[in-house]
Each structure stands twice: as C-alpha cells, then as structure tokens.
Amino acid sequence: CPFQMSLEVERKFICDADTLKTLEELGAVCVGQQQFQDQYFDNPQFDLTLRDMWLRKRKGCWELKCPAEETNGEQSRAAAMCTRYKEITTLHEIQLRVAEVIKDVCEDRDAEKASSHQDDSWLSRRNLACFAEFTTARQSFKLEEGVQIDLDQADFGYHVGELEVVVPEGGDVQATLEKIERTAQKLGLTGDRRVEGKMSVFLKRYHPEHYAKLLNVHIL
Numbered sequence: 001c002p003f004q005m006s007l008e009v010e011r012k013f014i015c016d017a018d019t020l021k022t023l024e025e026l027g028a029v030c031v032g033q034q035q036f037q038d039q040y041f042d043n044p045q046f047d048l049t050l051r052d053m054w055l056r057k058r059k060g061c062w063e064l065k066c067p068a069e070e071t072n073g074e075q076s077r078a079a080a081m082c083t084r085y086k087e088i089t090t091l092h093e094i095q096l097r098v099a100e101v102i103k104d105v106c107e108d109r110d111a112e113k114a115s116s117h118q119d120d121s122w123l124s125r126r127n128l129a130c131f132a133e134f135t136t137a138r139q140s141f142k143l144e145e146g147v148q149i150d151l152d153q154a155d156f157g158y159h160v161g162e163l164e165v166v167v168p169e170g171g172d173v174q175a176t177l178e179k180i181e182r183t184a185q186k187l188g189l190t191g192d193r194r195v196e197g198k199m200s201v202f203l204k205r206y207h208p209e210h211y212a213k214l215l216n217v218h219i220l
C-alpha cells in the first residue's frame with residue numbers, strides 16, 4: 001500500500017449524559033457506530049511510549065502515532081487544548097520508525113522482509129509485546145465540515161469525547177485549531193484543561209509505574 005501519513009489534531013472532552021442530547025439539539029448527524037479492539041505494543045523498557053510513540057493494531061491494521069513538530073503561532077489557548085500527532089499506517093514506514101528507536105534485538109534479519117499487516121513476526125525482532133488491550137464502542141457525529149465528533153466508551157469503564165480533524169500535508173493547522181475551538185464552543189465545552197484519553201486512564205489503572213514515568217516526562 002502507498003505510504004500514508006496524516007496529521008491528526010484532537011481535542012478530548014468529558015462526555016456525560018447530556019452530550020448526546022446537546023448533539024441532537026445542535027443538529028449533529030450521526031455518521032456511524034462501531035466497535036473495535038486496540039492492542040498497543042512496546043518493548044519491556046517502554047522505549048516507544050517514553051518517546052511519545054504509540055504503536056497499535058486496530059481492526060487488523062498497524063498504526064503508529066508520533067508527535068508532530070510544532071509550527072509557528074500555535075501557542076494559543078485553542079492549541080493548548082489539542083494534541084497533534086502524525087499517524088502512519090504504512091507497515092514498512094512503521095517498521096522503519098520503530099527500528100530508529102529500537103535496534104535489533106535478535107538475529108533474524110529476514111523478519112521484516114515482505115511482512116504483512118497479518119504477519120506479526122517482525123515484533124519479536126524488536127522485542128515488542130502487547131501492554132494494553134481494550135475494546136471501544138464508538139459513536140461518530142458530524143457538525144461542522146471536517147470535524148468528527150467521537151463518543152467513546154471503553155470496556156474498562158471510561159467514557160470520553162473527542163473532536164478530531166485530519167489535516168492533509170501542508171494544510172492550515174491554525175485554521176484547524178480555530179475550527180475545533182468553534183465546535184467546542186457550540187457544544188458548550190468550557191473546560192480549560194486537557195481531558196485524559198483512554199490510554200492515560202488505562203495505564204493509571206493497570207500500569208501505574210509506567211504511567212508515573214510518562215507523567216514525569218510530560219508525555220501524559
């Protein structure tokens with residue numbers, strides 16, 4: 001498949017009993033419902049996540065989220081409420097990025113040749129194992145063009161909303177932040193602190209030591 005990389009700008013929000021009602025009143029259109037399982041991978045030293053790199057398998061496909069470099073003019077409050085990550089979905093590119101961080105740990109030099117999204121043998125070469133696994137029920141809505149609103153219910157008991165915009169290469173990040181801010185205002189989101197994602201809550205609960213380390217280095 002072709003090399004695919006997109007920039008995802010996201011703002012999470014607290015999702016409560018009134019959220020669905022608000023969306024309905026605003027005329028948001030439900031664009032889908034789905035359930036998916038995420039498996040997140042790292043080595044025993046957590047070399048990826050300690051660099052804010054998130055390798056996961058979702059619906060049979062590999063995805064790697066890496067932090068995006070900040071560009072000028074993004075010090076606004078709107079920017080502070082959002083996260084920006086590059087999402088890479090081409091397996092070969094994912095393997096290259098992972099290899100930059102985790103050097104060979106086993107001798108099987110053929111492990112990455114012609115691997116597919118279904119063939120997981122490349123993981124052992126990098127000593128990668130699943131450290132988090134959970135299922136999400138997601139309802140998606142559209143209100144403003146290009147902004148997806150996801151309401152996620154994770155199976156370990158955490159409910160969170162997300163405003164997400166995918167920015168094409170060379171796209172206007174500042175305009176995207178403003179668009180997300182407008183949507184947030186329409187939804188009446190007044191919080192001025194970032195809301196925790198599913199992974200943050202999962203790690204706090206099931207890997208408290210690693211969670212504490214990520215907090216210390218300001219990754220969570």
Ligand code: V4E
Pocket residue numbers: 010012054065083085162164194195196197198199200219220
């Ligand atoms: C923890 C984390 C990442 C893993 C994916 O997290 P999240 O965006 O919560 O997943 P999800 O299911 O919403 O993915 P989507 O379907 O939108 O692709 S990627 C980056 N982080 C770190 C992080 C952070 N430091 N702060 C916040 C608010 N979110 C994520």
